[in-house]
Each structure stands twice: as structure tokens, then as C-alpha cells.
Amino acid sequence: MCQSGRVDRYRTVARDAVAEIEVKRSVFRCDIARITDEEQARAVVERARSAHRDARHHCSAFIWTTTGSMSRSSDDGEPSGTAGAPMLEVLKGAGLTEVVAVVTRWFGGTLLGAGGLVRAYSDAVAAGLQAAGTLERRLVTEQQVVLDHALAARAESELRNRGFSVLDVGYAERVTLRLGVPKVEVPALETVLAELSHGDAAPERVGERWVDLP
Numbered sequence: 199m200c201q202s203g204r205v206d207r208y209r210t211v212a213r214d215a216v217a218e219i220e221v222k223r224s225v226f227r228c229d230i231a232r233i234t235d236e237e238q239a240r241a242v243v244e245r246a247r248s249a250h251r252d253a254r255h256h257c258s259a260f261i262w263t264t265t266g267s268m269s270r271s272s273d274d275g276e277p278s279g280t281a282g283a284p285m286l287e288v289l290k291g292a293g294l295t296e297v298v299a300v301v302t303r304w305f306g307g308t309l310l311g312a313g314g315l316v317r318a319y320s321d322a323v324a325a326g327l328q329a330a331g332t333l334e335r336r337l338v339t340e341q342q343v344v345l346d347h348a349l350a351a352r353a354e355s356e357l358r359n360r361g362f363s364v365l366d367v368g369y370a371e372r373v374t375l376r377l378g379v380p381k382v383e384v385p386a387l388e389t390v391l392a393e394l395s396h397g398d399a400a401p402e403r404v405g406e407r408w409v410d411l412p
Contacts, residue, residue: 205264208296208335209334210232210295211294211333212410215229215330219318219321219322221310223307229302230326234296236262238298243272250302255301256302257301257303258272258282258300260289269286271286284316289327294327334411335410340376341384343375344373350373353375362377363378365377387401
């Protein structure tokens with residue numbers, strides 16, 4: 199978290215994914231997706247419901263806002279507390295936000311009991327998260343620097359080698375590098391550019407954005 203109290207990083211899923219598990223002939227299909235608000239999450243739930251109308255339950259859990267402060271869950275007809283809440287706990291336990299999990303269940307003819315349902319829905323979400331993978335999103339400042347062509351390639355290579363994220367390279371009469379740099383690392387960027395250009399080049403802040411980190 200930034201010194202100002204503002205969140206500057208969080209974890210979410212790397213990609214949308216699907217996973218299935220089978221428990222006593224009941225099939226549990228988990229759809230995992232990245233979302234940014236409640237409306238997107240509910241749209242994912244409805245897509246699963248529309249795609250699998252033959253299934254009895256479409257239970258869900260989702261968390262949004264970069265702080266993970268908003269969440270919802272639904273048992274969708276399963277006994278209270280046996281599906282949505284356990285699913286939500288798996289997402290929270292993984293330290294994720296901006297994510298939705300929908301578990302569609304096809305009944306296999308054998309009652310699983312409350313404990314069995316909790317385990318099955320939890321395991322389905324865990325399988326979905328394993329398929330989706332996770333990553334860190336980080337808030338960075340966008341820094342722009344304009345360089346001569348003779349220096350640009352060497353500067354870009356050196357900046358990448360030192361771990362700076364090069365977001366874009368624009369070529370015209372001169373070369374414009376746009377970088378994503380955490381605020382605390384801006385002084386280091388200034389130092390590197392000064393060394394490479396013998397004091398002629400300095401970065402200019404042009405905005406900020408969220409970027410995905412492995």
C-alpha cells in the first residue's frame with residue numbers, strides 16, 4: 199500500500215479458466231474470470247446459467263475493488279452455507295480480488311451432505327484457480343523520455359535489464375520510450391537515464407496505470 203493509504207498492488211487471476219471435478223457422480227464445473235465490478239461478475243454468472251440450463255445449481259462467489267472490500271456469494275438453491283460462502287473463502291484465502299467463481303453442478307444421484315457439499319464446492323474453486331493462475335497487478339507511474347536514435351536502443355536494453363517495464367516505443371525524428379515505474383523507483387530511473395545520456399535525458403511523468411506482473 200502507498201504511504202498515502204492508497205492501494206498500489208493486489209493479486210488476481212492471470213486468465214479466465216474452466217475446471218471440472220467429479221464427486222460421487224455429481225459433476226462440479228468451475229468458471230473463473232477476472233472482473234472489475236459487480237455488473238461484470240453477475241454477467242459471468244448469467245452466461246454460465248444460460249450455457250448450462252440442464253444443471254440444477256449455479257453457485258457463485260465474487261470479490262471486487264482493488265482493496266477486496268466488496269464481495270457477494272450465492273448458494274443458488276443448495277443448503278445455506280454449503281456453496282457460496284465456502285467458495286468465497288477459497289478466493290479470500292488465495293488473497294485475490296477482482297475475480298468471480300461460478301460452480302455449476304450436475305446432480306449425480308447421491309446426496310453429499312452438508313460437509314460433502316462444502317468440500318466439493320471448495321475443491322472446484324481451487325481447481326479453477328489452479329487452471330487460471332494468479333498474478334500481481336501494480337499501480338505504476340507512466341514516465342516518458344525522448345532520446346536520439348543513436349542512444350535509444352542501448353537505453354531500452356539497459357532499462358529492461360535493470361527491471362524497468364517498457365510499455366511502448368515510438369519512432370519519429372527521435373525515439374520516445376514510455377515506461378511503467380513504481381513511484382519509489384522513479385529516482386533510480388532518473389539516475390540511469392542521466393548516466394546513459396550524460397545528463398541530457400530526464401523522464402517526464404505523463405500519467406499512471408495498472409500493469410500485470412508475473
